[in-house]
Amino acid sequence: RIDSDRLLGRLMSLGQDGALEGGGVCRLALSDKDKLGRDRVVDWMKELGLRVTIDKIGNLMGFLPGREDLSPVVLGSHIDTVATGGLYDGNLGVLAGLEVISVLKDSGYVPLRPIVVAAFTNEEGARFAPDMLGSAVDRGSLDLETALAIKDSDGFVIAEELARIGYAGEAEPGHIDPYCFFELHVEQGPVLEEEGEQIGAVTGVQGISWTEYVIEGISNHAGTTPMRLRHDAGFAAASVAVAARKVAEEIGDGQVVTVGVNELNPNLVNVIARSARLTVDMRNIDEQKLQQAEKRLAEEIAAICKAEGVRYTSRTLARFEPVMFDQNMVDLIADVAMEQGRSVRCMSSGAGHDAQMFAPVCPTAMVFVPSQGGISHNIEEYTSPEDIKAGANVLLQAALTKAEE
Amino acid sequence: RIDSDRLLGRLMSLGQDGALEGGGVCRLALSDKDKLGRDRVVDWMKELGLRVTIDKIGNLMGFLPGREDLSPVVLGSHIDTVATGGLYDGNLGVLAGLEVISVLKDSGYVPLRPIVVAAFTNEEGARFAPDMLGSAVDRGSLDLETALAIKDSDGFVIAEELARIGYAGEAEPGHIDPYCFFELHVEQGPVLEEEGEQIGAVTGVQGISWTEYVIEGISNHAGTTPMRLRHDAGFAAASVAVAARKVAEEIGDGQVVTVGVNELNPNLVNVIARSARLTVDMRNIDEQKLQQAEKRLAEEIAAICKAEGVRYTSRTLARFEPVMFDQNMVDLIADVAMEQGRSVRCMSSGAGHDAQMFAPVCPTAMVFVPSQGGISHNIEEYTSPEDIKAGANVLLQAALTKAEE
Ligand SMILES: NC(=O)NCCC(=O)O
Ligand SMILES: NC(=O)NCCC(=O)O
Numbered sequence: 001r002i003d004s005d006r007l008l009g010r011l012m013s014l015g016q017d018g019a020l021e022g023g024g025v026c027r028l029a030l031s032d033k034d035k036l037g038r039d040r041v042v043d044w045m046k047e048l049g050l051r052v053t054i055d056k057i058g059n060l061m062g063f064l065p066g067r068e069d070l071s072p073v074v075l076g077s078h079i080d081t082v083a084t085g086g087l088y089d090g091n092l093g094v095l096a097g098l099e100v101i102s103v104l105k106d107s108g109y110v111p112l113r114p115i116v117v118a119a120f121t122n123e124e125g126a127r128f129a130p131d132m133l134g135s136a137v138d139r140g141s142l143d144l145e146t147a148l149a150i151k152d153s154d155g156f157v158i159a160e161e162l163a164r165i166g167y168a169g170e171a172e173p174g175h176i177d178p179y180c181f182f183e184l185h186v187e188q189g190p191v192l193e194e195e196g197e198q199i200g201a202v203t204g205v206q207g208i209s210w211t212e213y214v215i216e217g218i219s220n221h222a223g224t225t226p227m228r229l230r231h232d233a234g235f236a237a238a239s240v241a242v243a244a245r246k247v248a249e250e251i252g253d254g255q256v257v258t259v260g261v262n263e264l265n266p267n268l269v270n271v272i273a274r275s276a277r278l279t280v281d282m283r284n285i286d287e288q289k290l291q292q293a294e295k296r297l298a299e300e301i302a303a304i305c306k307a308e309g310v311r312y313t314s315r316t317l318a319r320f321e322p323v324m325f326d327q328n329m330v331d332l333i334a335d336v337a338m339e340q341g342r343s344v345r346c347m348s349s350g351a352g353h354d355a356q357m358f359a360p361v362c363p364t365a366m367v368f369v370p371s372q373g374g375i376s377h378n379i380e381e382y383t384s385p386e387d388i389k390a391g392a393n394v395l396l397q398a399a400l401t402k403a404e405e
Numbered sequence: 406r407i408d409s410d411r412l413l414g415r416l417m418s419l420g421q422d423g424a425l426e427g428g429g430v431c432r433l434a435l436s437d438k439d440k441l442g443r444d445r446v447v448d449w450m451k452e453l454g455l456r457v458t459i460d461k462i463g464n465l466m467g468f469l470p471g472r473e474d475l476s477p478v479v480l481g482s483h484i485d486t487v488a489t490g491g492l493y494d495g496n497l498g499v500l501a502g503l504e505v506i507s508v509l510k511d512s513g514y515v516p517l518r519p520i521v522v523a524a525f526t527n528e529e530g531a532r533f534a535p536d537m538l539g540s541a542v543d544r545g546s547l548d549l550e551t552a553l554a555i556k557d558s559d560g561f562v563i564a565e566e567l568a569r570i571g572y573a574g575e576a577e578p579g580h581i582d583p584y585c586f587f588e589l590h591v592e593q594g595p596v597l598e599e600e601g602e603q604i605g606a607v608t609g610v611q612g613i614s615w616t617e618y619v620i621e622g623i624s625n626h627a628g629t630t631p632m633r634l635r636h637d638a639g640f641a642a643a644s645v646a647v648a649a650r651k652v653a654e655e656i657g658d659g660q661v662v663t664v665g666v667n668e669l670n671p672n673l674v675n676v677i678a679r680s681a682r683l684t685v686d687m688r689n690i691d692e693q694k695l696q697q698a699e700k701r702l703a704e705e706i707a708a709i710c711k712a713e714g715v716r717y718t719s720r721t722l723a724r725f726e727p728v729m730f731d732q733n734m735v736d737l738i739a740d741v742a743m744e745q746g747r748s749v750r751c752m753s754s755g756a757g758h759d760a761q762m763f764a765p766v767c768p769t770a771m772v773f774v775p776s777q778g779g780i781s782h783n784i785e786e787y788t789s790p791e792d793i794k795a796g797a798n799v800l801l802q803a804a805l806t807k808a809e810e
Pocket of ligand 1: 123125
């Protein structure tokens with residue numbers, strides 16, 4: 001059984017690395033704060049006697065040998081956060097993995113299969129796109145060299161940032177061949193809370209489409225330039241953000257569209273914007289619908305920019321098709337939860353997760369616990385200690401079941 | 406007669422302080438580059454034998470005594486620029502003033518009245534709002550203490566920035582009581598060029614209304630938050646920018662509306678924006694129409710924010726009613742220009758100018774010269790040497806006419 005005080009204690013300790021005034025955490029991938037958080041996790045892994053490896057993209061793995069030298073059960077998630085993130089997103093999955101190890105150590109029990117606890121680099125995609133970058137490299141769906149060359153919006157390169165914080169490891173990504181993969185995560189949405197369920201058995205993850213648009217207009221004087229002569233990159237960007245909402249409504253059926261980034265240049269009160277940079281995040285569990293949304297938005301942008309007489313370029317920052325998890329694994333989560341007296345809901349995930357990178361290569365499952373008010377990527381993110389304990393106990397039991405196969 | 410090589414030479418020299426790669430200038434008020442530009446202007450004033458004073462808001466004045474100790478003719482403008490500005494905006498008026506002094510020195514002629522060449526602090530309003538700040542303080546329409554406490558968007562305070570660059574002067578603002586005021590300026594709009602006229606005799610300046618809005622929503626996860634549960638500050642801000650354009654079209658008749666600043670926080674691809682800051686610049690030569698535009702926009706913003714479930718606050722950054730220049734002074738400019746064989750157009754100014762702060766207290770006039778392509782607040786801003794020479798000769802003649810009264 002999980003020691004929830006120990007698990008919560010580790011969550012709170014890790015929350016100190018990058019703690020924001022007023023609550024919440026800013027621990028962007030490969031920042032100084034990420035280094036502190038990684039150091040802390042590595043220390044805990046070593047205290048628990050795990051063999052720690054760091055791979056070339058900075059993924060951390062702590063290895064617990066089993067009774068036999070079989071392929072391991074992997075429990076993984078991430079410790080990077082968005083710039084205004086909470087204590088739970090990602091961190092819970094990594095620290096629940098360490099809690100599983102702690103329970104085994106306390107009891108002296110050695111499972112048949114090895115168990116690996118993993119923390120993947122840059123899951124959030126808040127600093128470097130795409131999201132799920134470390135797990136994508138681990139599973140070979142993103143090329144290591146490509147990933148190492150990716151830059152953030154200030155031009156800092158992943159390879160250099162890894163070296164700078166001392167996490168450019170030696171191990172080859174993918175050096176562990178998982179038997180199966182589990183990830184415990186906060187839901188980050190409103191469903192479990194609204195429906196009063198304690199555990200989500202995650203059936204799959206929505207498709208994710210991230211595009212960056214750069215619009216180039218002509219800067220001019222706000223007072224002297226007649227409306228008909230304007231080529232206003234800021235107006236075009238605003239029109240795109242409004243059109244994005246319209247596309248979401250048109251497609252309906254759970255389609256979400258978000259313009260989270262919108263930057264003007266020179267961004268001055270009396271200057272018509274010369275350029276704008278914006279991002280569009282679109283998701284749908286249905287790949288056809290997602291493609292339809294992408295197509296509609298592309299049409300809207302072309303029409304808006306034509307009407308305003310501005311040019312634009314676009315760049316795909318991330319594109320993942322919807323993922324379905326292994327039905328047996330979903331059933332295992334649901335069965336374990338019900339055995340433990342929990343109410344369970346099968347549900348798909350609105351957020352992307354490292355688990356989705358494992359789904360194509362090994363049996364994979366995720367456990368969700370409720371997010372208060374459905375709030376995440378917000379310093380107010382909160383999940384109750386009872387829900388954390390319930391989720392971690394499901395993870396423990398499910399992992400040990402697989403570790404004895 | 407103006408020595409246009411000397412005038413252009415000074416324009417090019419001053420353009421080196423804050424020169425941008427690719428052309429244009431960034432010499433934001435009270436920046437290090439502004440200090441360099443001021444030093445250069447002060448050196449020129451001293452070389453010309455002017456008595457230089459710096460007042461408490463950093464306005465520079467160079468004083469040439471007349472044959473009698475009468476109130477002076479003032480020739481003024483500014484040398485601050487926007488972040489992506491041109492070589493001419495403001496600088497031309499100051500350096501044409503120095504050129505008038507140079508012509509007098511060369512000829513040995515001493516006019517009846519003193520002549521003052523002035524460079525006012527922070528005319529652009531690009532760094533500190535309101536615009537025309539130095540001339541407003543000089544003319545008493547803005548209180549010195551209030552002005553000194555104004556902050557830029559990074560929190561830097563005018564009083565401290567003045568001291569830092571060594572331009573917190575001793576003189577009281579308004580220490581010179583002008584007989585009349587002249588400003589030569591580039592038009593910054595398309596009218597003179599489109600109509601093939603060489604000189605604009607400026608009849609007045611549009612009313613200017615600058616408002617900053619801060620919208621507060623709730624940040625949440627872009628993937629997990631259903632569209633109906635969003636309180637997206639970024640979407641609300643974009644909707645305001647689109648509504649602003651609609652209001653301009655509704656009012657018609659030369660009403661201009663610009664959203665030049667739009668900043669999201671946290672500004673991340675997968676986070677619904679928690680807050681947005683935007684500015685709205687509205688102008689009209691008709692005060693009633695301008696008030697109507699302000700009212701319509703306020704209604705739009707209230708409705709948008711209500712529908713999205715976000716809160717907002719607003720703050721007036723600048724508000725100037727339309728200004729009419731003295732008819733005799735406008736006629737003087739037109740007459741001098743025609744005597745010099747120039748084609749003249751009477752026109753109102755789309756941009757704000759230091760001259761408008763003088764209009765209520767003394768006879769005031771402005772001379773416009775054409776802006777190529779109507780482009781300003783852009784590194785491509787350009788006025789031909791012939792047009793500069795023509796404008797400076799009108800300024801010279803008009804100023805000397807008044808200096809003999
Ligand atoms: N779980 C999570 O917030 N992942 C970040 C990637 C995304 O879904 O935007
Ligand atoms: N002339 C000029 O560009 N002034 C700046 C103030 C404004 O009109 O926005």
